[in-house]
Amino acid sequence: MRLKPPFPALMVQGTTSDAGKSTLVTALCRYYRRQGIAVAPFKPQNMALNSAVTIDGGEIGRAQAAQASACGLLPHSDMNPVLLKPNTDTTAQVIIHGKVLQNQSAVQYHDYKKVAKQAVLESWQRLSAQYQMLIVEGAGSPAEINLRAGDIANMGFAEAVDCPVILIADIDRGGVFAHLVGTLELLSASEQQRVIGFVINRFRGDIALLHPGLDWLEQRTGKPVLAVLPYLHDLYLEAEDALSTRHAQQGQTGAFHVVVPHLPSFSNHTDFDPLQLHPGVQVSFAKSPDQVAGADLIVLPGSKSVRSDLARLREQGWDTFIARHLRYGGKLLGICGGFQMLGKSIDDPLGLEGPTGQSAGLDLLDMQTVLQPEKCLRQTAGTFYGQATPVAGYEIHLGVSSGPALSQPLFSLAEGNDGAVSADGQVAGSYLHGLFDLPEACDALLHWAGCRQAQAPDFNALREAGIERLADCLATHCDFALLEARTAYSPPNQPAIPTK
Structure with a gap:
């Protein structure tokens, strides 16, 4: 009533x-x-x-x-x-x-x-x-x-x-x-x-x-x-804009180490909240590879200006760090703009994110991306490709990717296949934000990367508990x-x- x-x-x-x-x-x-x-x-x-x-x-x-x-x-x-x-x-x-x-x-x-x-x-x-x-x-x-x-x-x-x-x-x-x-x-x-x-x-x-x-x-x-x-x-509670590390696990002995390059146009930081809340994972956001000793998993995040962030990635020496990481058997995941960086090229013919032109990608997946005026905006869900493990999230991107790499997708979503996995299984990428939110999906991605601790938190339940706690506090003190x-x-x- x-x-x-x-x-x-x-x-x-x-x-x-x-x-x-x-x-x-x-x-x-x-x-x-x-x-x-x-x-x-x-x-x-x-x-x-x-x-x-x-x-x-x-x-x-x-x-x-x-x-x-x-x-x-x-x-x-x-x-x-x-x-x-x-x-x-x-x-x-x-x-x-x-x-x-x-x-x-x-x-x-x-x-x-x-x-x-x-x-x-x-x-x-x-x-x-x-x-x-x-x-x-x-x-x-x-x-x-x-x-x-x-x-x-x-x-x-x-x-x-x-x-x-x-x-x-x-x-x-x-x-x-x-x-x-x-x-x-x-x-x-x-x-x-x-x-x-x-x-x-x-x-x-x-x-x-x-x-x-x-x-x-x-x-x-x-x-x-x-x-x-x-x-x-x-x-x-999810951060409105600024990157929040308040919930990150610090200084854990034997923690699975996830490294995220902190690029100037880093977007959708909340993708990493479930990892920061994970009791067996330590997340490092670093502007330079000199700030980290090593990594179990490197994640290239979403970006509002992919080509300029890719240029900064190279300026800071992340490309060399990533190549060495892969030579030693490490895993690399790209999300949205980070996924686009993994391909052969990124083309912005209309200047949608900056000056017109084309940038060479990291050439780790056989695909190309062209930025187009119509932004893809949708909530979606599905499973890992060829598996029953659920995944859910949302897409926000201008780019459209194409190429042979997409024939080995990472996810099977309601609208079709998404992302790509390299032939050797070391490199993967997806347009899906929020891909760590479901505990089952988080556990599966970390398992792929080499983490054997199936302890992913129920991210949605934690968010709801935080909202309830806020309302209780306000009811008491206002x-x-x-x-x-x-x-x-x-x-x-x-x-x-x-x-x-």
Whole structure:
């Protein structure tokens, strides 16, 4: 039975990146789902290389997919209508409603935001019509002065749709009171009124020692502290963008060693979360082979700019390291862009990921790849080729590969065969992201690579347990009566969302 929601929408903004916005939104989504409310997540604009494929064949930020799971929903492109995937420090692939629009420079996108705002509002209208409550995540900080003009990610969006805002800050990194007060001071008068309260995240220690600071903060700003959330040790939740090694096994004697070259456009880092959580595996992300003594398995990861990452791979000497690794009987696996690098060539005739041209591959699999404008986006499942072992994941790639190597595939998927395995069985590759997520698939791939410990964790169960733990923590430490009373306030004279 669905209950009446206490408010139609609530937005979480942070004083900094990684303040805990994604985590708090996830916790709120699960908390209100438990109350029998039809709730959905929303992030107007995201910049991330960790993305997920949606039920409608689009692409959104990975965090919004996790938040959808917290709501008991399949991810949809409306949950993150604008996704920016950086190609370089100054350009990004712009994705609108789950589909690639074009590559734009930072200046071009700044001018394009007027159009992007309409896409954001269209998605907002559709979700508002479907669900009783929307929990919204901001991006970065609302106090980025240089980005405030035409803002669609933080207060610009909240003002447009008349949405109350919670401001969250991370006390673990220090300066929490300066972060909160400083951020509030840099907002306009109407934006300051829109902030209904604060959440302090990742607190350790005796809460009694914090009370004088909380009292001062409330007197100084006139805003209540709605929650002080404790630091949750060993919590697993997928990272929104930055590579997370918090759960990696460190310094294990006799651990199976997986080495992943950390390339500039390394994407979909969450592919390696199941390996980092594996009790018998140690994962090393290294920018140079000089940083590792050796490896049992080398994995070339996904890449947003495959040809430029391949050039960096060679510059750092990884090609020589890989050749020596294979001579001594080691195994090599390529995922998506890393799979493309294993072939004879990668051709980008339209300049989709950078300058037009062709690059020689590592020539370890007899195949060629051509980048094409239509991106392959799909969730899929199947088995290892010729076996009954299940595998599941998703594909996000521009390239189409062809050649004799594909006649010996790695997987048999619903849409057809995928990937390739070399004749000697030492080299394999696949377009499938998430290929380690199922314990059976993880065990099979590690067994192929020489690891005999069948101890792969149930990755999906760990993710669900993490979401439940977050919701339990929030239920204990958040003053929901105060939160819901504060959301009843709406600043005067705010524009209503336009209707069609």
